[in-house]
Amino acid sequence: MNFNTLSDAHLKDFQAMVAPDRFSTGESILDLHAKDQSAHPARRPEAVVWPQTAGEVAAILKYANEHRIPVTGWGAGSSLEGNPIPVCRGLVLDFTRMNRILAIREEDFQVDLEPGVVYQDLNEKLRHTGLFFPPDPGARATLGGMIANNASGTRTVLYGSTRDYVMRLVVALASGELIELGTRASKSSSGYSLINLFVGSEGTLGIVVAATLRLVGFPAEYSAAVATFPSVAAAARTVYELKRSGLNPAALELLGPECIALMNREEKLDLDEAPTLFIEFHGPTTEQLAEGLEAAREICTGQGCTDFRPGLGRAERDRIFKARHGLGEMIQRNHPEHRILIMDVAVPITAYIEMLAAMQAEVKTHGLIHYTLSHAGNGNLHLNIAGRKDDPAEWDLVQKVSERLVLKAIALGGTATGEHGVGLGKRKYMPVQHGTSLAWMQRVKELFDPNGILNPGKIFPG
Amino acid sequence: MNFNTLSDAHLKDFQAMVAPDRFSTGESILDLHAKDQSAHPARRPEAVVWPQTAGEVAAILKYANEHRIPVTGWGAGSSLEGNPIPVCRGLVLDFTRMNRILAIREEDFQVDLEPGVVYQDLNEKLRHTGLFFPPDPGARATLGGMIANNASGTRTVLYGSTRDYVMRLVVALASGELIELGTRASKSSSGYSLINLFVGSEGTLGIVVAATLRLVGFPAEYSAAVATFPSVAAAARTVYELKRSGLNPAALELLGPECIALMNREEKLDLDEAPTLFIEFHGPTTEQLAEGLEAAREICTGQGCTDFRPGLGRAERDRIFKARHGLGEMIQRNHPEHRILIMDVAVPITAYIEMLAAMQAEVKTHGLIHYTLSHAGNGNLHLNIAGRKDDPAEWDLVQKVSERLVLKAIALGGTATGEHGVGLGKRKYMPVQHGTSLAWMQRVKELFDPNGILNPGKIFPG
Numbered sequence: 001m002n003f004n005t006l007s008d009a010h011l012k013d014f015q016a017m018v019a020p021d022r023f024s025t026g027e028s029i030l031d032l033h034a035k036d037q038s039a040h041p042a043r044r045p046e047a048v049v050w051p052q053t054a055g056e057v058a059a060i061l062k063y064a065n066e067h068r069i070p071v072t073g074w075g076a077g078s079s080l081e082g083n084p085i086p087v088c089r090g091l092v093l094d095f096t097r098m099n100r101i102l103a104i105r106e107e108d109f110q111v112d113l114e115p116g117v118v119y120q121d122l123n124e125k126l127r128h129t130g131l132f133f134p135p136d137p138g139a140r141a142t143l144g145g146m147i148a149n150n151a152s153g154t155r156t157v158l159y160g161s162t163r164d165y166v167m168r169l170v171v172a173l174a175s176g177e178l179i180e181l182g183t184r185a186s187k188s189s190s191g192y193s194l195i196n197l198f199v200g201s202e203g204t205l206g207i208v209v210a211a212t213l214r215l216v217g218f219p220a221e222y223s224a225a226v227a228t229f230p231s232v233a234a235a236a237r238t239v240y241e242l243k244r245s246g247l248n249p250a251a252l253e254l255l256g257p258e259c260i261a262l263m264n265r266e267e268k269l270d271l272d273e274a275p276t277l278f279i280e281f282h283g284p285t286t287e288q289l290a291e292g293l294e295a296a297r298e299i300c301t302g303q304g305c306t307d308f309r310p311g312l313g314r315a316e317r318d319r320i321f322k323a324r325h326g327l328g329e330m331i332q333r334n335h336p337e338h339r340i341l342i343m344d345v346a347v348p349i350t351a352y353i354e355m356l357a358a359m360q361a362e363v364k365t366h367g368l369i370h371y372t373l374s375h376a377g378n379g380n381l382h383l384n385i386a387g388r389k390d391d392p393a394e395w396d397l398v399q400k401v402s403e404r405l406v407l408k409a410i411a412l413g414g415t416a417t418g419e420h421g422v423g424l425g426k427r428k429y430m431p432v433q434h435g436t437s438l439a440w441m442q443r444v445k446e447l448f449d450p451n452g453i454l455n456p457g458k459i460f461p462g
Numbered sequence: 463m464n465f466n467t468l469s470d471a472h473l474k475d476f477q478a479m480v481a482p483d484r485f486s487t488g489e490s491i492l493d494l495h496a497k498d499q500s501a502h503p504a505r506r507p508e509a510v511v512w513p514q515t516a517g518e519v520a521a522i523l524k525y526a527n528e529h530r531i532p533v534t535g536w537g538a539g540s541s542l543e544g545n546p547i548p549v550c551r552g553l554v555l556d557f558t559r560m561n562r563i564l565a566i567r568e569e570d571f572q573v574d575l576e577p578g579v580v581y582q583d584l585n586e587k588l589r590h591t592g593l594f595f596p597p598d599p600g601a602r603a604t605l606g607g608m609i610a611n612n613a614s615g616t617r618t619v620l621y622g623s624t625r626d627y628v629m630r631l632v633v634a635l636a637s638g639e640l641i642e643l644g645t646r647a648s649k650s651s652s653g654y655s656l657i658n659l660f661v662g663s664e665g666t667l668g669i670v671v672a673a674t675l676r677l678v679g680f681p682a683e684y685s686a687a688v689a690t691f692p693s694v695a696a697a698a699r700t701v702y703e704l705k706r707s708g709l710n711p712a713a714l715e716l717l718g719p720e721c722i723a724l725m726n727r728e729e730k731l732d733l734d735e736a737p738t739l740f741i742e743f744h745g746p747t748t749e750q751l752a753e754g755l756e757a758a759r760e761i762c763t764g765q766g767c768t769d770f771r772p773g774l775g776r777a778e779r780d781r782i783f784k785a786r787h788g789l790g791e792m793i794q795r796n797h798p799e800h801r802i803l804i805m806d807v808a809v810p811i812t813a814y815i816e817m818l819a820a821m822q823a824e825v826k827t828h829g830l831i832h833y834t835l836s837h838a839g840n841g842n843l844h845l846n847i848a849g850r851k852d853d854p855a856e857w858d859l860v861q862k863v864s865e866r867l868v869l870k871a872i873a874l875g876g877t878a879t880g881e882h883g884v885g886l887g888k889r890k891y892m893p894v895q896h897g898t899s900l901a902w903m904q905r906v907k908e909l910f911d912p913n914g915i916l917n918p919g920k921i922f923p924g
């Protein structure tokens with residue numbers, strides 16, 4: 001694609017479309033919109049705009065489309081695969097000032113909101129209703145970003161991903177047209193599910209300007225346990241057995257001992273520094289949860305679990321999950337001399353043991369600093385691998401290890417990305433994962449964004 | 463679209479693509495593929511083919527596309543909106559001989575199958591595994607048809623629609639290309655969700671030749687109750703209160719007294735002939751179910767319930783649901799002089815009481831024979847209205863009543879079709895329901911099927 005750089009005339013026109021205090025070309029502002037939480041290199045946009053209405057977004061897209069100017073949506077910059085880095089420069093639309101909750105439709109279990117709402121803030125606002133929005137990626141992500149990436153988290157094993165909660169979207173297209181998709185009814189068989197094209201499209205097909213999300217009732221009770229194991233392999237076998245048993249945990253997380261050590265140190269926890277599973281159950285009564293935990297204990301013990309601590313209180317559980325959610329950032333902070341590559345594969349649960357073993361073998365063979373953290377119940381595995389910034393050969397090795405492992409996940413029937421999106425880092429795996437259907441994704445892209453102005457350089461291999 | 467009628471040369475070519483015993487132009491065969499279970503007029507195809515492999519389907523589509531011949535997929539002919547009626551004639555592909563279960567991946571909670579498998583047969587085959595496929599449209603529908611219509615049923619209130627279970631599809635496109643979509647991993651953020659375009663597309667974008675479906679564990683226990691009410695309005699208020707309470711029934715069905723009378727007569731049940739709710743709970747223990755039923759009883763009583771019978775045994779429950787599933791056919795059989803118009807709207811649950819009241823008012827005002835049957839927990843309402851075949855004015859009235867009610871459902875934030883699909887009967891509502899996004903559906907159709915050979919005449923208004 002040939003894009004235009006922003007001329008003074010373009011800049012003046014964009015500025016006129018919003019208020020002067022919602023437009024910037026300041027150096028520090030451009031820097032703040034040049035990178036996400038991944039190791040991908042920063043790239044500054046040429047200008048940043050903070051839209052406040054759907055109409056502003058539509059007008060900006062229409063103009064940008066006519067003038068061949070790249071436009072990239074921006075939520076919180078918390079993504080992990082370079083998804084919002086404006087690699088072709090142009091304009092960034094920052095949605096942090098378009099963050100109103102428009103209506104809480106409590107009795108329909110729905111909420112209408114703008115894309116800049118942060119999901120933790122939403123759940124805080126919902127607290128009095130007894131309802132919540134389950135997907136929990138951890139970082140303070142915006143709903144717009146979560147919809148764009150089909151984000152998920154620790155609760156996805158029971159509650160599903162963001163896609164499962166998107167009922168209705170208003171989307172601004174590259175042409176400047178605003179279209180409304182979906183329905184407020186709990187089910188529909190009316191026409192093509194265009195709404196599902198936009199969920200997970202990483203802002204490359206259109207930009208979400210409003211959404212209606214489904215909510216669910218807060219569980220009456222919850223209960224959690226920590227189980228420690230003599231080896232990562234034993235913990236992995238336990239994950240498989242727990243899934244096979246048909247128990248329905250609300251969280252089933254696997255952490256390597258190096259993660260536990262970091263959490264202990266940074267969050268003053270007192271956990272055994274061993275391979276660990278966090279297991280949580282949600283349900284209507286404490287008795288039922290106790291039964292679930294007892295069944296889980298038996299399975300853990302059968303796999304050599306060395307310590308099983310059930311019945312964590314709410315406060316202790318919250319501290320552990322807060323630490324778990326903060327792990328990505330802790331790892332970065334503790335390795336200032338390193339770049340951190342973040343893997344995010346997911347495999348069918350029968351392949352989980354094999355996939356995790358392959359990961360362990362690779363990092364041990366090469367003596368790489370690594371952190372194993374997995375939404376295990378979904379067969380979703382993260383492996384954060386550190387490579388010294390001043391050692392290009394090591395970074396090269398880290399990337400080669402990652403590549404072998406991602407290809408293995410795909411060969412096992414899995415996916416190159418369980419929740420972080422394709423962004424920049426997973427583009428090269430798209431042909432092998434999707435085969436000839438990738439060409440159809442490209443055609444859909446050309447249909448909705450013929451000039452390719454929306455978040456260019458993402459998803460599709462160069 | 464300009465289509466060609468089948469010449470002798472075309473017929474010979476199609477016959478050569480399959481075995482001679484899997485091709486027919488016989489009158490009775492054409493009649494059998496001319497109509498579904500709806501009141502829409504029959505229209506014969508020109509020939510019927512029974513493919514047995516994905517390759518045969520692909521070759522047939524390629525040829526049909528080159529020769530501008532309409533192709534319509536056919537499962538069991540059980541749909542209710544004219545979806546598989548070959549209104550532009552051409553070729554029907556009957557999938558009843560492509561009905562193998564390819565692999566039961568028990569430990570991944572997945573099954574691979576061909577589109578001709580009937581869902582009840584699948585569940586029968588799965589029985590020994592403790593797993594099942596929840597969506598239950600009632601009639602002996604094929605999975606291919608269910609995927610094409612995003613079918614659902616009585617269990618959808620807890621378990622979701624067919625869409626929620628489709629992990630992976632192999633689809634034959636009009637061009638003759640076979641593409642594979644989706645993944646076996648339980649979650650993915652890799653690229654556009656093309657798979658969701660094909661689910662619910664009614665065979666107008668491509669034809670499913672293989673699928674991987676997600677399965678779930680059979681509930682340890684279930685328990686059901688029948689509650690009768692002095693009025694449909696009281697039953698409707700109860701539905702709303704049950705949903706609002708956050709109880710999670712596995713079925714919540716509302717039936718008018720006329721339905722109960724029919725079920726009593728035809729299935730030798732002994733239910734009170736009054737407005738009735740069937741309520742079912744699934745769960746891990748009988749104690750928990752008893753608590754759910756007790757909470758439901760309190761809500762029912764508060765709305766004037768005249769009789770609440772909890773604790774139905776498995777056998778009695780199965781008889782009632784069998785009768786419920788047979789209702790559509792019973793209604794047809796009991797009114798041989800009438801055409802039956804089947805409404806299928808769904809609304810947000812807060813609009814349920816108003817929608818049901820409007821339906822009752824319309825049919826009572828006009829003295830129309832009617833049957834009220836509703837997947838109430840989803841806000842999904844069916845109203846089957848009879849119009850005498852020899853009275854065009856009455857049929858005209860039935861259609862006008864239906865039109866007013868469908869438009870009301872859409873105005874209430876709902877959908878023209880909760881589960882039956884657009885087919886022929888709901889096409890006229892597409893512009894008002896989808897607005898400008900309908901044009902994008904049309905563009906997607908043109909992208910995947912530029913010559914419009916796939917199930918022409920459906921979904922889009924003429």
